[in-house]
Amino acid sequence: MTHALTQSIWVDGVAKKYGDVSVVDDVSFDVRPGEFVSLLGPSGCGKTTTLRMIAGFVMPSGGRVLVNGADVTYAPPDKRNVGFVFQNYALWPHMTVLENITFGLKLRGRTSTAIRSKADEVLGITGLTGFEGRLPRQLSGGQQQRVALARALALDPALLLMDEPLSNLDRALRITMRRELKQLQSRLNMTTLYVTHDQEEALSMSDRVVIMSGGKIARIAKPREIYEDPRSEFVADFVGNTNFFDGRVVEVADDRAVVQCGASLKFAVTREDSISVGQQVRVLLRPERIRVKNRPEARENELSACIEMIEYFGPTIRYTAKLQSGENLYIETHNTSQDHVIDDQIWIEIEPKHFRLLHRNKA
Amino acid sequence: MRAGVVAFLAPSLVLLTIFVLIPLGWVIRISFNENVGGAYMRSAWVLDNYIQFLGSTWYLVNTLWYTVYIAFFATVLSALLAYPVALYIARSTGFQKSILMTLVLSPLLIGLVTLVYGWIVIFRGGGILNSLLIGLGVYDEPAQYMWNIKGVVILLVYIGMPYMTMSLLDSIERINPFLAEAARNVGANRWTTFWKITFPLTMPGLYAGLVIVFTLNFAAFAVPLMVGPDETRMIGLLIYKEALINNNLPFASSISVIMIAASSVTIIGLGYLFNKMILNKLEAKK
Numbered sequence: 238m239t240h241a242l243t244q245s246i247w248v249d250g251v252a253k254k255y256g257d258v259s260v261v262d263d264v265s266f267d268v269r270p271g272e273f274v275s276l277l278g279p280s281g282c283g284k285t286t287t288l289r290m291i292a293g294f295v296m297p298s299g300g301r302v303l304v305n306g307a308d309v310t311y312a313p314p315d316k317r318n319v320g321f322v323f324q325n326y327a328l329w330p331h332m333t334v335l336e337n338i339t340f341g342l343k344l345r346g347r348t349s350t351a352i353r354s355k356a357d358e359v360l361g362i363t364g365l366t367g368f369e370g371r372l373p374r375q376l377s378g379g380q381q382q383r384v385a386l387a388r389a390l391a392l393d394p395a396l397l398l399m400d401e402p403l404s405n406l407d408r409a410l411r412i413t414m415r416r417e418l419k420q421l422q423s424r425l426n427m428t429t430l431y432v433t434h435d436q437e438e439a440l441s442m443s444d445r446v447v448i449m450s451g452g453k454i455a456r457i458a459k460p461r462e463i464y465e466d467p468r469s470e471f472v473a474d475f476v477g478n479t480n481f482f483d484g485r486v487v488e489v490a491d492d493r494a495v496v497q498c499g500a501s502l503k504f505a506v507t508r509e510d511s512i513s514v515g516q517q518v519r520v521l522l523r524p525e526r527i528r529v530k531n532r533p534e535a536r537e538n539e540l541s542a543c544i545e546m547i548e549y550f551g552p553t554i555r556y557t558a559k560l561q562s563g564e565n566l567y568i569e570t571h572n573t574s575q576d577h578v579i580d581d582q583i584w585i586e587i588e589p590k591h592f593r594l595l596h597r598n599k600a
Numbered sequence: 601m602r603a604g605v606v607a608f609l610a611p612s613l614v615l616l617t618i619f620v621l622i623p624l625g626w627v628i629r630i631s632f633n634e635n636v637g638g639a640y641m642r643s644a645w646v647l648d649n650y651i652q653f654l655g656s657t658w659y660l661v662n663t664l665w666y667t668v669y670i671a672f673f674a675t676v677l678s679a680l681l682a683y684p685v686a687l688y689i690a691r692s693t694g695f696q697k698s699i700l701m702t703l704v705l706s707p708l709l710i711g712l713v714t715l716v717y718g719w720i721v722i723f724r725g726g727g728i729l730n731s732l733l734i735g736l737g738v739y740d741e742p743a744q745y746m747w748n749i750k751g752v753v754i755l756l757v758y759i760g761m762p763y764m765t766m767s768l769l770d771s772i773e774r775i776n777p778f779l780a781e782a783a784r785n786v787g788a789n790r791w792t793t794f795w796k797i798t799f800p801l802t803m804p805g806l807y808a809g810l811v812i813v814f815t816l817n818f819a820a821f822a823v824p825l826m827v828g829p830d831e832t833r834m835i836g837l838l839i840y841k842e843a844l845i846n847n848n849l850p851f852a853s854s855i856s857v858i859m860i861a862a863s864s865v866t867i868i869g870l871g872y873l874f875n876k877m878i879l880n881k882l883e884a885k886k
Contacts, residue, residue: 313789314781314785330779331801344786389786392786
């Protein structure tokens with residue numbers, strides 16, 4: 238098996254249909270040893286079903302699932318040695334923390350000394366030492382989350398699957414747990430596949446992100462590539478906010494192209510190889526790439542706009558501004574001393590390299 | 601208590617007082633009266649009736665203990681039969697589920713007397729079941745299933761089934777399905793998952809079912825009357841005979857009080873056992 242050494246998980250053309258409804262459609266990706274990969278997508282995109290097929294809770298309608306080189310596509314869940322952390326933790330309510338953690342070890346017939354030392358180890362790793370005798374309902378959400386993780390880690394799984402493990406926690410705890418989880422994963426070099434609908438989680442924790450939409454994979458890339466170069470409207474829109482303009486390439490020079498978006502709106506963009514004059518394109522522009530200033534400086538891509546709406550987030554501020562040509566534009570700035578109010582006339586400037594172009598009407 | 605709460609509770613409290621507490625108090629009072637010559641009773645404060653029952657090995661063993669035994673046996677049988685039914689219903693969906701639920705509950709829709717006579721038609725000597733068994737060559741002559749204690753148990757089990765099934769179904773459906781998946785994930789097969797996860801978590805439903813069905817069985821009156829042997833020793837029937845045939849109200853009353861006490865003790869004992877075993881872990885208590 239040539240893939241055994243380089244792929245901890247290999248999902249090969251996996252599909253799931255319920256009757257005529259296709260939930261997962263020809264999904265292929267891999268997770269390499271020690272890698273943290275996220276499955277990111279909106280509700281109903283098939284990410285959880287994909288994860289559950291790897292764990293064996295759902296049987297695929299087609300394709301193959303390989304874990305460390307072994308085909309486990311139709312293996313029962315108890316024969317896979319993959320750790321799973323459930324969204325609602327799924328701790329057994331009639332068992333103490335220790336019993337929850339050691340249940341799997343007991344099933345494997347380990348000696349009580351071995352069980353105890355493994356339990357102590359994972360309790361230590363997850364910061365649960367001292368909570369052994371508690372029942373799940375006597376724990377906070379964050380603590381329950383740790384028990385779920387400890388239970389999975391106790392079995393030294395080949396890989397760890399997590400299904401939105403942080404989504405039931407409040408925001409502050411979620412961010413703390415996110416960092417702890419990532420640190421732990423790096424320290425243990427634990428191969429992890431992580432399902433989330435939270436783009437921040439996916440971008441901040443992952444080595445690579447698999448974006449799913451409508452049961453299909455929309456993009457597989459590193460977080461930075463996903464955000465900076467989304468390559469599709471869906472990805473651009475789902476990950477972060479984006480300004481979209483439809484236009485036509487009217488000029489191509491050495492390193493510049495000019496895109497005409499409406500009668501009086503033109504952008505100079507960095508030239509991409511595939512661009513030619515006359516092409517219909519969609520221009521993508523991230524709101525934080527727009528520079529706001531109070532007066533014109535006679536630069537490229539300099540436009541005047543009027544502020545119509547202000548959303549104050551604390552560290553950042555989002556303006557909705559109307560360009561003179563009539564289009565609306567999202568602008569995100571750091572919260573610095575410079576303050577604007579509604580109806581302020583401002584100037585904006587965009588460096589050509591910040592635009593991304595998508596081809597339209599390929600024909 | 602707030603006035604609004606009192607207003608809501610008042611109607612049921614009034615009904616409870618009129619139809620349960622006052623008659624109960626009256627029964628307790630009568631149980632201390634004297635019975636004169638098996639004919640009428642005289643107002644008194646004597647323990648004769650209790651002594652007559654509790655001082656007699658025959659009454660204690662052959663009626664009280666016997667009733668506990670039969671009632672408990674029938675209750676456990678209904679639980680054993682109802683459990684797989686409840687599991688099956690819990691796993692079915694949609695129309696199939698409604699049909700199954702209706703079937704399980706259907707005995708409750710029919711009057712007890714109709715029900716019992718229906719069963720007699722099936723189970724009696726020349727009944728459907730015997731014709732079938734003889735036709736199949738299982739027996740040469742009819743087996744007697746009615747008018748003996750077998751008949752009583754069969755019918756108690758049958759009547760207990762809907763209550764037991766519903767009670768179990770409720771607790772099976774309350775179990776988070778991910779709990780079983782989590783067990784499979786750490787290496788438990790289906791069988792272990794059932795015994796270590798699903799079964800313990802249905803204990804609240806099993807406990808409730810046992811209490812309801814045991815109470816009904818222990819106080820059973822119509823079933824032993826209709827299909828029991830002539831000399832039935834079920835305590836409910838004994839009370840009926842003492843009160844209405846022997847016209848000994850004080851003795852009937854004291855047996856009633858003893859019956860309520862015995863039933864309560866059994867339920868409390870059962871509760872203690874279940875609580876020690878598992879319920880204390882499941883109940884919210886901080």
